[in-house]
Amino acid sequence: MVDYEVQAPPTTGSAQDAAAYLKAKFPGAVSDDTRPGFQGVIVEAGKLTEVAQAIRDELGYNYLSSATAVDYHGAGDHMEMVYHAYRISGGGALNFKVQTDREKPVIPSLVSLYPGADFQEREAYDLYGIHFSGHPNLKRILMWEGFEGHPMRKDWKEAYYEGEAKPFDSRWPSGWVHRAEEKNIYGSNVRYPADFDLSKLADRSDEAVYSSASIGVDYQRMTDPDDIRTDQLVVNMGPHHPSTHGVFRMVLKLDGETITGLEPVMGYLHRNHEKIGERNTYLHNIPFTDRLDYISSMGNNFGYVMAVEQLMALGARYTAPTYRSEVIRVLMAELTRIVNHLWSIGFFLNDIGAFFTPMLYANAEREKILDFFEATAGSRLMCNYMRFGGVFKDLPERIRSTANLMNDKIRDYNTMEFLSDMINERLPRFLEEYDRYLTGNEILLERTVGQGVLSAQDAIAMSCAGPLLRGSGVAYDVRRADPYSIYPELDFDIPVGKQGDLFDRYKVRMDEMHESLRILRQLLPRLEQTKGEDIMVGTKAYSPRIPQGEAYGRVENPKGELGFYVVSWGDAKGTQNPWRYHVRAPSFINLTALGPMSVGQKVADVVAILGSIDIVLGETDR
């Protein structure tokens, strides 16, 4: 037995120091995760609340980035909840885990300590069936109430289930084509319990939503035609409402025009991205990440390849990506940030009533950047550009369209000239003009200043990220707080807001575009210097060998911190598919703050508040 001496909690040291402190403070309840390739500590479920309290208050890990479940079915047969906590002042993650029984999984809820765990615990409950004791609003979040089973469990099979892992054997060498629905019209995967009465099939989602804590309406009385009450009005905004930027629904409880409660309802675009990701091979997932936040697919690629590269680095033979590929990656990530913010500001202006003119001005610039993406990666939105160890292809010599039968109008520009024109002249000029156009506008100021305020403490507690967090005055940016790629050598500032209102978020986005341009200007000479160097490490392999272990790769995406938690069993399990593939989606977690920000505001402001969070439903619902 090692004799630990309890010392003053290290509030600045590494995660190892923190783990040592926890082990000394909670002997027996906290132990190291000794599985090869795994990090962090395993906490006993009964002590979780106390340990998390110590982690937050004594060790200073006050920002819970990600909380997700893993099903180790057939590999230890337990459920595991994995938490990644960070210090808001910067530094690496403290990774702590709780294990529980697979059949009756119960884990204490951390919502009281980290309100940002709210949606993430609900997601784990929905998709894994883990019960969080003490959670104030434990109901399904992505699936509907009444859905049978928990789809992310390893033994749950989707309709048209074909195999545990891709590639499927039916495709080659005797791949006579068939459609899944022809072979399997309803699918043997659709099961009804023996005593199931189809006439009783009911979606209980509405009841659950209306009776939830924030709405708190008596559903029976609300739907009773004899009981007419007028003091409380419940309004459904969405899922088909133009202001929700997709299929997103907000249930509002109103007192007159003032909001007294808001319950976000999502999952209309849910496709179980993570289950698909676990059936896929590592490579297959890259184009799937494009479909998350489809406005900034380059950033999604970046996060995912970083996570898998972290896993590859656990192996013996690993070389980091080449310098040129890192430069190109950052170039793409920063251009994506501009693309996203142009889009988001344009639509935010739409939401507050400046109909489509600001949005079209912004989109005209965005188109030019997309032209560059298209010429480089082959697609405007679904870029699928980054690979493990590099990028798909080097920048083309010329951005040019080729003559063929369909296309008669030819464009032809030198790529580097196009880029430097964009970065040095066109975009700065546009941003200056856009600033003149909007920032001083009195209508915009009236609509945004002092509205939808989110305090810095709340923003941190609710795990908000990106411009939402920085708008509240917290200078937390993963590019600085936990640097990756070549960001340490680049010179840029992190714009923050003062009071955390809608205007501050708008301003932060505007300023971030200027900072991105600053970064891009530093990248141009680096691109020239590295011209002709390799963009890939080694040869491109379609089935890279990924050693056993876990990795959490996170990048500062335009919408906030995008994280990928990937668990690999390496060769032990034979397949080259991720055992766990989790997306920490900023659009999803940022919505935690929507309710608290909206209460007390008017209905028209909710539209603006949602617009200022900047969500994309492809990422929210996954």
Add this chain to the structure above:
Amino acid sequence: MYGLGILKGLGVTIRHFIDTYKNDVFYGFNKGKPAEEFGVRQGTKSEGIYTVQYPDEKVAVPERFRFTPFLVVNDADHPDAPGEDWCTSCGICSKVCPPQCIWIVRGTDPATGRPVPQPEAFFIDIDICMNCGFCAEFCPFDAIKMDHDYEMSNYDRTSVNIHDKERLSKPFSYYRSIAPTTAEEEADARGGWEHTDVIKEKKKAEAAAAKAAAAAAPKPAAVPVAEATADAAPVAEAVTAPAPEASADDEEQKKAERLAKREAALARKKAKGE
């Protein structure tokens, strides 16, 4: 002054409005706009808001643009093997395909039952294809490439969107026309404009011929004369032995067969289309 911001903003809108029509006025509202004007409007120097009047006007796509995959086959006027598939049915594209939309039936020799490097059938379910381009990227034979034809709408989902080998096959010259630079880079990497295997065989034949020639040539005097002649003679014979007459006939026949097959396939395709 209250309202100054709004006025400033309106100034920006008016400037945009004027910019939008400035070029139109310059080119006299010419509907068939000159190509150089199109290039300016699509480039970094453009001003105002400009709409491309699709489908009357189309923006040409760049070379790396990817839509759905197609299979590369030899041109119809190829001297040796017109219309021959480049695909060797190795199955890598169907393995790297993320949504698993590629189906390949590997060809077998009817006599021996052993696999031959040619696909018997090849299907791509275009509905499922996610246009990622992995198949083209990882194909070791450059046999599958991404097409630029994005106008594929039709009224029937169930049968039309499963593309078979006939529908997928497009001549190599088409690929060179849509992606000239990339095709050239790939040809450089392969070592010629032919299929990898053809190039390899050619190189092999060349090497063998060179070897034979070297062997047939008189050795340096230091080598014992008796040994050298004894070794060299059979090798030289073996290489030159396949009589040109017989094999040429065979080749001719095969070529004719292939051409006929190709023509029949094209006729079927045409009949189907009409």
